[in-house]
Amino acid sequence: MLSKKTKYGLKALTFIARSGEDVPVQVSVIAKSEQIPQKFLESILLTLRKAGILGSKKGKHGGYYLRSEPSEIKMTDVMRVLEGPIAMVPCVSLNYYEKCDDCPDEHKCSVHRLMIEVRDSTLKVFRNTTLADLSKV
Template structure:
């Protein structure tokens, strides 16, 4: 599985928003995280449309989490931008499609392995929240020279 740039930007933006109590303006977020502003606008709009963020216009406006950081699952964010977690179409639970060159998907040993990969990936990402991700980031920063 490879995360798209869009997903990486979304997760970085969400990490910042998870730490902030007040709305953050797009320009501030784009500059702080070095994310192209127009691209970030599309990402935040999609997160807003899926109930992860809320937005407020005007002075003091911007984007903020609609849910608590503990309630935003990384698996949901990855699926939102990158689709199913399955490494092959035949191993997907939600978007199954037999491989073009496979005569017997049910008897395919590789499909079984890819389902295990999918299940392990889902187990990890579905059990990690934004709060967990920020805790890990804090731990890494404490161990890194020049970190917090």
């Protein structure tokens, strides 16, 4: 299941991308419009900022803005930041690989091979999708 965190994060990014203009968007505005608990959203946008996807401006008239063009923001990056590894098992993760305790030989593991296929097909979607695609009405 997709976490609320990721769902909210994607909606917020879409909102910011759609707002288009060069002024930062405030958390309160997004929260209200997208029906997201404001404090929760704050922490999500903070995560996205720390990951380099969003920039922020403090103080009055502050808010969040995209650090790159929507068409440059790939879902692979966004999903990894919000949801964590794309692979369903660590032994198949490109970025967070970990060996299984059981499993003497990965290449003979039926689960391993199936999950590689799932990972690759999901990756293909995320690699071919950017925030610009999400933002289309």
